[in-house]
Amino acid sequence: MFTSIKAKIIIFHITVLFSILSALGIFLYLSLDRIVYDAIDSSLLSKAKTLTTLINTDVEDETEFKRSDEVRWEYSSPKSTSYFQIRRIDGFTLEKSPSLKGSELPYSANEERTDFKTIRVNGALARLVDFHAPAEITYAAKNGDQGVVIQCAEDIGNQVDLLQRYRLVLSLSILSIMIISALGGLMISKKALAPVKDISGIIDKISESNLSERINLEYVPKELRILASSFNHTFDRLERAFSRQRQFAADASHELRTPLSVILSQSEVTLRRDRTAGEYREALAAVGRAARMMSDTVRKLLTLARLGADKVDLQIEHIRLVEIIRESVKLLTPLADRNGISITVSADAHAVVRGDRAALLELFGNLIDNAITYNIPRGNVDISAEEENGIIVATIRDTGIGISGENLDKVFDRFYRVDKSRSKERDGAGLGLSICNEIAKLHGGKIEIASTLGTGTTVSVFLKEGRSGMER
Amino acid sequence: MRVLIVEDEKSLADILKKGLEEEGYAVDVAYDGEDGLFMAENEPSDIVILDIMLPVIDGITILKSMRKAGVKTPVLMLTARDAVTDKVAGLDSGADDYLTKPFSFEELLARMRALLRRNTEVNSSVIVIGDLAIDTAAHEVTRGGKAVVLSAREYTLLEYMAMNRNTVLSRTSLTEHLYDRDFDLDSNVIDVFINRIRNKIDRRHGTKLIHTVRGAGYMLKG
Numbered sequence: 001m002f003t004s005i006k007a008k009i010i011i012f013h014i015t016v017l018f019s020i021l022s023a024l025g026i027f028l029y030l031s032l033d034r035i036v037y038d039a040i041d042s043s044l045l046s047k048a049k050t051l052t053t054l055i056n057t058d059v060e061d062e063t064e065f066k067r068s069d070e071v072r073w074e075y076s077s078p079k080s081t082s083y084f085q086i087r088r089i090d091g092f093t094l095e096k097s098p099s100l101k102g103s104e105l106p107y108s109a110n111e112e113r114t115d116f117k118t119i120r121v122n123g124a125l126a127r128l129v130d131f132h133a134p135a136e137i138t139y140a141a142k143n144g145d146q147g148v149v150i151q152c153a154e155d156i157g158n159q160v161d162l163l164q165r166y167r168l169v170l171s172l173s174i175l176s177i178m179i180i181s182a183l184g185g186l187m188i189s190k191k192a193l194a195p196v197k198d199i200s201g202i203i204d205k206i207s208e209s210n211l212s213e214r215i216n217l218e219y220v221p222k223e224l225r226i227l228a229s230s231f232n233h234t235f236d237r238l239e240r241a242f243s244r245q246r247q248f249a250a251d252a253s254h255e256l257r258t259p260l261s262v263i264l265s266q267s268e269v270t271l272r273r274d275r276t277a278g279e280y281r282e283a284l285a286a287v288g289r290a291a292r293m294m295s296d297t298v299r300k301l302l303t304l305a306r307l308g309a310d311k312v313d314l315q316i317e318h319i320r321l322v323e324i325i326r327e328s329v330k331l332l333t334p335l336a337d338r339n340g341i342s343i344t345v346s347a348d349a350h351a352v353v354r355g356d357r358a359a360l361l362e363l364f365g366n367l368i369d370n371a372i373t374y375n376i377p378r379g380n381v382d383i384s385a386e387e388e389n390g391i392i393v394a395t396i397r398d399t400g401i402g403i404s405g406e407n408l409d410k411v412f413d414r415f416y417r418v419d420k421s422r423s424k425e426r427d428g429a430g431l432g433l434s435i436c437n438e439i440a441k442l443h444g445g446k447i448e449i450a451s452t453l454g455t456g457t458t459v460s461v462f463l464k465e466g467r468s469g470m471e472r
Numbered sequence: 473m474r475v476l477i478v479e480d481e482k483s484l485a486d487i488l489k490k491g492l493e494e495e496g497y498a499v500d501v502a503y504d505g506e507d508g509l510f511m512a513e514n515e516p517s518d519i520v521i522l523d524i525m526l527p528v529i530d531g532i533t534i535l536k537s538m539r540k541a542g543v544k545t546p547v548l549m550l551t552a553r554d555a556v557t558d559k560v561a562g563l564d565s566g567a568d569d570y571l572t573k574p575f576s577f578e579e580l581l582a583r584m585r586a587l588l589r590r591n592t593e594v595n596s597s598v599i600v601i602g603d604l605a606i607d608t609a610a611h612e613v614t615r616g617g618k619a620v621v622l623s624a625r626e627y628t629l630l631e632y633m634a635m636n637r638n639t640v641l642s643r644t645s646l647t648e649h650l651y652d653r654d655f656d657l658d659s660n661v662i663d664v665f666i667n668r669i670r671n672k673i674d675r676r677h678g679t680k681l682i683h684t685v686r687g688a689g690y691m692l693k694g
Binding site: 119250253254257258260261265266268269272273284286289290387471 | 481483484487489490491494525550552554572573574575576577578588
């Protein structure tokens with residue numbers, strides 16, 4: 001029902017406050033009530049005791065009351081609100097104050113103890129004490145076996161009024177505190193929830209076009225930082241995914257447009273007039289080259305897109321690295337023979353890695369392909385693999401053209417070609433090393449490249465040793 | 473009409489050269505930005521087809537440098553990206569038009585024709601001088617309603633003269649605009665072609681359209 005945090009906070013806040021204030025109010029009221037009645041009662045009791053001393057004990061057969069002026073003034077004036085009535089224990093009235101006029105103080109017999117109660121005298125509220133006179137007075141009054149009860153009463157209208165006013169003041173105070181604090185609570189919760197509004201404002205602004213915007217944690221209250229930072233993490237992931245998609249689309253479109261232009265222009269220009277068989281062959285060959293370049297680019301782009309996805313389906317197994325290297329070399333031997341390159345492999349047969357066979361084949365295939373392609377005629381490619389402190393290091397060293405320092409930083413960038421005019425004649429799209437790098441990263445490893453222009457390039461692949469857990 | 477193609481994708485540049493030459497254009501090709509910039513600033517091209525993504529010097533830099541050097545040759549930019557910002561950057565740097573790869577060869581031709589017309593008084597694909605009409609799209613020429621059959625070279629020369637009508641064109645200038653840089657400029661081939669065109673369009677007509685300006689060159693005037 002109350003899905004609003006604000007409403008929940010306020011309702012909870014008011015309920016708690018109401019309970020506390022009510023308890024406090026009731027306690028305060030009861031305390032004052034107690035104090036007031038205790039004061040009245042003790043004053044009544046002392047009056048009753050004073051009256052007791054006035055009972056004349058000298059007169060025989062009859063109880064006689066000595067009325068001092070003081071007593072007379074207090075109990076006899078017509079406006080007096082103090083009353084007394086002296087009774088035998090059976091209720092027979094021995095004496096009563098003139099202030100009572102016609103009425104009597106209510107009496108119930110046979111109560112052997114001092115008793116206080118609130119009564120009405122002539123319509124006004126009064127407090128009454130029934131005081132049982134001590135035995136010696138009773139005897140002295142020659143009252144036989146009958147005891148004497150001194151009833152003393154006093155009007156308590158003022159005190160009751162006071163208590164009522166006090167109750168009213170308390171209730172009004174509680175009510176106004178409740179209202180003020182409800183308003184305060186509303187303001188506090190508004191203020192407390194303002195950052196939430198701010199955050200959602202920022203989140204609203206973050207869209208596909210400006211996914212790089214983040215919630216600045218410095219301005220977010222501590223309590224909301226967890227929320228804000230998990231939003232930020234989500235946006236980080238979204239942004240990465242989006243920019244990967246965008247990059248992929250841009251790369252793909254860029255890399256595919258040029259060969260497409262070749263295909264279109266070739267076919268259009270060729271078809272504009274009748275040509276010789278040789279010209280048609282030439283045009284078809286050019287179209288074929290462009291199409292092969294496109295298909296290679298598409299294959300590599302898809303590989304990269306697959307590798308770049310958050311979850312890659314890798315078939316992890318224990319693999320002897322030398323097997324991967326031998327297989328890659330075997331596949332590339334025709335290329336090496338064409339270019340007159342000799343390949344030597346000196347791999348530690350016990351070097352075992354954990355990884356995906358197909359991915360590692362792609363990794364080493366690409367690296368060895370590069371080492372052959374960018375080599376000098378009759379050059380060498382030396383491949384070694386060994387274990388060093390739990391890391392398998394595979395090194396592919398060529399005697400090729402080398403890469404300059406400025407280019408070395410960029411070789412892992414997608415579509416980066418060191419020598420554009422040269423590599424375009426091959427079908428390289430500049431994706432090979434990006435793919436290698438992604439594969440190495442997926443295996444928790446890395447690739448390092450060192451190169452000297454004109455002397456050769458050394459590519460080192462670092463992979464985690466995977467022997468642990470494998471039967472030797 | 474002389475065209476400079478600056479395009480690093482060799483197979484694309486070569487097929488464009490072939491197609492444009494068959495259309496009667498004289499074509500020079502630069503495969504990188506450095507050569508492209510040099511040729512754009514030093515060869516008397518009538519139009520430059522400029523790729524944006526180039527090795528060594530990119531197309532935008534070439535454009536800016538060309539315009540700064542006062543070269544007003546129309547530039548048709550080729551871009552492999554269809555992002556608006558790229559096109560805006562190209563046009564703002566001084567390109568006259570752009571084509572997004574992949575493009576149709578026919579469209580390239582049409583846009584080139586439009587750009588070549590821009591600096592002349594001609595504003596349709598048919599140039600009319602007196603009773604001579606030259607359809608630059610179809611490469612068809614009529615004089616007094618009768619079709620005139622011209623060879624590709626003859627047509628190209630006539631079209632160039634028609635584009636620059638009422639202007640005296642020197643032999644050197646005509647050679648420069650009708651042949652690519654590999655052609656030997658000393659040849660008197662222009663005189664030969666002028667004579668052939670005269671035979672085809674001016675003979676049997678009272679009004680002569682092609683005028684020889686002694687010591688200066690030729691002029692097409694209605």
